[in-house]
Amino acid sequence: MRQPKPWYRAALDAWYVEHHGKQVRLGDHPADFPPPKKSKSGWLPPPPILDAFYKLMATDPANLPKTDKLVVRMLCELFLEHSHTHHAGVTYDNYKHFLQSFTDAYGTLLAADIKPFHVSRWLDDNPSWKGGRRHAIIAVKSAYSWADLQGVLSPNPLRKVKAGRANRRTRILTPEEVAEIVGAIRDTAFKRFVQALLETGCRPSEVARVRAEHVDLAAGVWRLPEHKTAKKTHKPRVVYLTPAMVELSRTLAAEQPNGPLFRGPRKKTPFTRQAIRCRFLRLRAKLPHLKHFVCYNVRHTYATNALVNGVGVAQVAELLGHTSTEMVSSTYGHLAEQVQHMRDAARKAISGGA
Structure with missing residues (x-):
C-alpha cells in the first residue's frame, strides 16, 4: 500500500492528506513560510505541516x-x-x-x-x-x-x-523586599508583568496568556479560557482586578489589541516560560540577598497577605483560581487558624486586654 503524502489545496490555502479514504486537513499554510512548492515527487510541505502529518500517522492504531x-x-x-x-x-x-x-x-x-x-x-x-x-x-x-x-x-x-x-514556597516577601524587586527592574514592560503578579496572585503562565478579549473592564476582571484547571471546571478562570490593574489592562488592551498583552521590551514578543525564568535570574543577580527568591514566591506572598488581612479561605481559593479550598487549607491552614488569635493579641497589646 502506497504511503500517503500531504498535498496543498490552493483554494483554501491549506494542507491535506488522504487518510483511510478521507481527506484530513493538516492545517493552513504557515504565513511565515515561503509559498508552497511542488517537485517531481510531489508537494514539499513546510515543517509545521510535516509535524501534523507525522503526528496523525503516529496516532493511527494501524501504525x-x-x-x-x-x-x-x-x-x-x-x-x-x-x-x-x-x-x-x-x-x-x-x-x-x-x-x-x-x-x-x-x-x-x-x-x-x-x-x-x-x-x-x-x-x-x-x-x-x-x-x-x-x-x-x-x-x-x-x-x-x-x-x-x-x-x-x-x-x-x-x-x-x-x-x-x-x-512548599514558604518564603514570603516583605513590603521592603517587594519595593526592592520592583525598583531593580529597569524596563516598563517587565515591571508591568511583575505588577500583575503582585496585584492578582496569578500564576506566571496566566499573566503571560492574557489577551485583550479576556479583559472585561466594566466588571473589572480577566476571564481566562485557558488555565490550569480548565479541563476540570469547564469554566473560565476569573481574575479579580484592583483599580490599578483595571487601568493597566485598559492601557495594554489599547496597545496590544491582538495577542498577549504582556510583552518583552525589545521585540515586543510575549513573555515565554524561559524568558520569565531568565528575567528572575537577573533579578536575583542584582539582589544577592534575595538569592532564593523565585517567581512563585509572589503568589505565595499574595495568598499569605490575604489570609493575614482577614480574607476567608474560600475567598482566597477563588482568588488563586483553585477548584476547592483543599490546596489553600493544606498550605496555609495553620496560618488561617492563627490569624484571629494573633489579631486578638494585637488588640490586647494596645488596649491592655480591654
Whole structure:
C-alpha cells in the first residue's frame, strides 16, 4: 500500500492528506513560510505541516509500533499528542518542556529498556532544575503510565519511580523586599508583568496568556479560557482586578489589541516560560540577598497577605483560581487558624486586654 503524502489545496490555502479514504486537513499554510512548492515527487510541505502529518500517522492504531520497536521519542510524541487534546495548555507546555529534554537524552533507546537509573542520571545532569525535579519526574512517569494504560507499553518499567513531595514556597516577601524587586527592574514592560503578579496572585503562565478579549473592564476582571484547571471546571478562570490593574489592562488592551498583552521590551514578543525564568535570574543577580527568591514566591506572598488581612479561605481559593479550598487549607491552614488569635493579641497589646 502506497504511503500517503500531504498535498496543498490552493483554494483554501491549506494542507491535506488522504487518510483511510478521507481527506484530513493538516492545517493552513504557515504565513511565515515561503509559498508552497511542488517537485517531481510531489508537494514539499513546510515543517509545521510535516509535524501534523507525522503526528496523525503516529496516532493511527494501524501504525502504532510494537513494544520491541517503540523508542522513547515515539512514546513521548504519542503522549504529548494525547496531552495536547486532553490537558490544559500550561500542563501540556510543562510536559513538553521536560519530555523534550528526556528525548534529547534517551530518544533513540527502546522505551522498554529505560530504567529508574536513566531517570536519576537525567535529573543529575540537570542540577539547575532544583524544585523542578519533581515536575520532571511527573512528566516522564505520566508518559509511561499513559502508554501502559493504552496498551502500548506493558509492563511500565518506571512504575516504582517516586516523584517525592512538593516543596512548599514558604518564603514570603516583605513590603521592603517587594519595593526592592520592583525598583531593580529597569524596563516598563517587565515591571508591568511583575505588577500583575503582585496585584492578582496569578500564576506566571496566566499573566503571560492574557489577551485583550479576556479583559472585561466594566466588571473589572480577566476571564481566562485557558488555565490550569480548565479541563476540570469547564469554566473560565476569573481574575479579580484592583483599580490599578483595571487601568493597566485598559492601557495594554489599547496597545496590544491582538495577542498577549504582556510583552518583552525589545521585540515586543510575549513573555515565554524561559524568558520569565531568565528575567528572575537577573533579578536575583542584582539582589544577592534575595538569592532564593523565585517567581512563585509572589503568589505565595499574595495568598499569605490575604489570609493575614482577614480574607476567608474560600475567598482566597477563588482568588488563586483553585477548584476547592483543599490546596489553600493544606498550605496555609495553620496560618488561617492563627490569624484571629494573633489579631486578638494585637488588640490586647494596645488596649491592655480591654
